[in-house]
Amino acid sequence: MGGDDEHEPVNVKEYEELAKQALPKMYFDYFAGGSEDQHTLRQNVEAFQRITLRPRILVDVSKIDMSTSILGYKTSAPIMIAPTAMHKLAHPQGEVLTAKAAAACNVIMALSFMSTCTIEEVASSCNAVFFFQLYIYKRRDISALMVKRAESNGYKAILLTVDTPKLGRREADIKNKMIAPQLKNFEGLVSTKVDDDEGSNLEAFASRSFDPSLSWKDIAWLKSITKLPILIKGILTREDAIKAVEVGVEGIIVSNHGARQLDYVPATIEALEEVHA
Numbered sequence: 001m002g003g004d005d006e007h008e009p010v011n012v013k014e015y016e017e018l019a020k021q022a023l024p025k026m027y028f029d030y031f032a033g034g035s036e037d038q039h040t041l042r043q044n045v046e047a048f049q050r051i052t053l054r055p056r057i058l059v060d061v062s063k064i065d066m067s068t069s070i071l072g073y074k075t076s077a078p079i080m081i082a083p084t085a086m087h088k089l090a091h092p093q094g095e096v097l098t099a100k101a102a103a104a105c106n107v108i109m110a111l112s113f114m115s116t117c118t119i120e121e122v123a124s125s126c127n128a129v130f131f132f133q134l135y136i137y138k139r140r141d142i143s144a145l146m147v148k149r150a151e152s153n154g155y156k157a158i159l160l161t162v163d164t165p166k167l168g169r170r171e172a173d174i175k176n177k178m179i180a181p182q183l184k185n186f187e188g189l190v191s192t193k194v195d196d197d198e199g200s201n202l203e204a205f206a207s208r209s210f211d212p213s214l215s216w217k218d219i220a221w222l223k224s225i226t227k228l229p230i231l232i233k234g235i236l237t238r239e240d241a242i243k244a245v246e247v248g249v250e251g252i253i254v255s256n257h258g259a260r261q262l263d264y265v266p267a268t269i270e271a272l273e274e275v276h277a
């Protein structure tokens, strides 16, 4: 922004505009985009616009306390930083900087399995409470090793993401030939770099590595390798919420993955109404 327009951003939309100016198109599109027709991406916003507030008046609001706890860990507000991949594509300090922001605001941060800073770097960067998001690779030993590393570095829970048997078809990434950088967590274990001239390299990496056979029976396997509480991330129906209770996990995260996976699923806030009913 220049000239008379120069001001600090005051809302998320304005930050997004600045990010668009600052980032290479390939990375901005990766962060901002949804899958296929981006129908659900629009719905995620529009569904909130249908919900209005019913304010009650003449209530003493001189002291406001929004704090609560998640799995027994205190948070200043019922807000958690969702796991998002590859923060160094947006800022050189990557997830370590996000972690410091979480600590400053006293909220919990979930670190993505696909982070650009390592599990250890993030854990030692500050005193925030961390959860660890898990993807299951065909090479189960690698996923199991990441769980161990999270556990021994003081992460408090595992978020198992279940909506990504394959990566959503993200048309911007296909056009931009989105590159998957080498991720430090996996150095010496698996190459996250794909040298392919066709389409999204990230999608090619995911289809080579992610295990599409993951199913309910594997929850028992995950439980057998960790003592940490498990949250299943990516539930969109009442039926699956009930199943999650039946297999005995500590919690669920109702989510459509920011509309980046299956398109034409309900907005997350609508799915929440179904699951909670």
Ligand SMILES: Cc1cc2nc3c(=O)[nH]c(=O)nc-3n(C[C@H](O)[C@H](O)[C@H](O)COP(=O)(O)O)c2cc1C
Pocket (backbone or CB within 6 Å): 030, 031, 032, 082, 083, 084, 085, 112, 113, 114, 133, 161, 233, 254, 255, 256, 257, 258, 259, 260, 268
């Ligand atoms: C750029 C980006 C990267 C993401 N990477 C991951 C990831 O690595 N693992 C994951 O489980 N979810 C990932 N997500 C999904 C988010 O965790 C979250 O589900 C999404 O932003 C929508 O928020 P909601 O689930 O609260 O509706 C990513 C989302 C975005 C926008």
Ligand SMILES: CCCCC(=O)C(=O)O
Pocket (backbone or CB within 6 Å): 085, 114, 164, 167, 202, 205, 206, 257, 260
């Ligand atoms: C293969 C990277 C997956 C990261 C992710 O979950 C996302 O971009 O939504």
